[in-house]
Amino acid sequence: MATNRIIPLATDTANATHAAVTITYAANSGKAHGIWNISMTYSGGTASGGKVQLKRGSTVVQEWVTGAAATFSISFEKPVGGAINEAISVVLADGGVGIVGTLNVQHELLKG
Numbered sequence: 001m002a003t004n005r006i007i008p009l010a011t012d013t014a015n016a017t018h019a020a021v022t023i024t025y026a027a028n029s030g031k032a033h034g035i036w037n038i039s040m041t042y043s044g045g046t047a048s049g050g051k052v053q054l055k056r057g058s059t060v061v062q063e064w065v066t067g068a069a070a071t072f073s074i075s076f077e078k079p080v081g082g083a084i085n086e087a088i089s090v091v092l093a094d095g096g097v098g099i100v101g102t103l104n105v106q107h108e109l110l111k112g
Helices: none
Strands: 010-017 021-025 031-043 050-056 059-067 071-081 088-092 100-111
Touching (some): 010 021, 031 050, 088 100
Antiparallel strands (some): 021 088, 050 059
């Protein structure tokens, strides 16, 4: 897949306190998004209801339940993501009152 790469592999980070954290990659004409790694942390206490979702458009295509775990990471042998002209997003669930959720996504944009 590296030969189809349009932009260099990059890591995007977002965080929020007592709220869901979402990183979204907008649809690109004639291009597709690929995700190589997703990692997250919860800090500031014990999280409740932790989970990470990968979405194509508004459809959840994969979900990992992290529970109260403070950290979670998953890497893929090949990039996963959307089809050509499709938005994708990664969502970290709200960890609870006073909990800071941080989401990191390693991403690339691929030729169609």
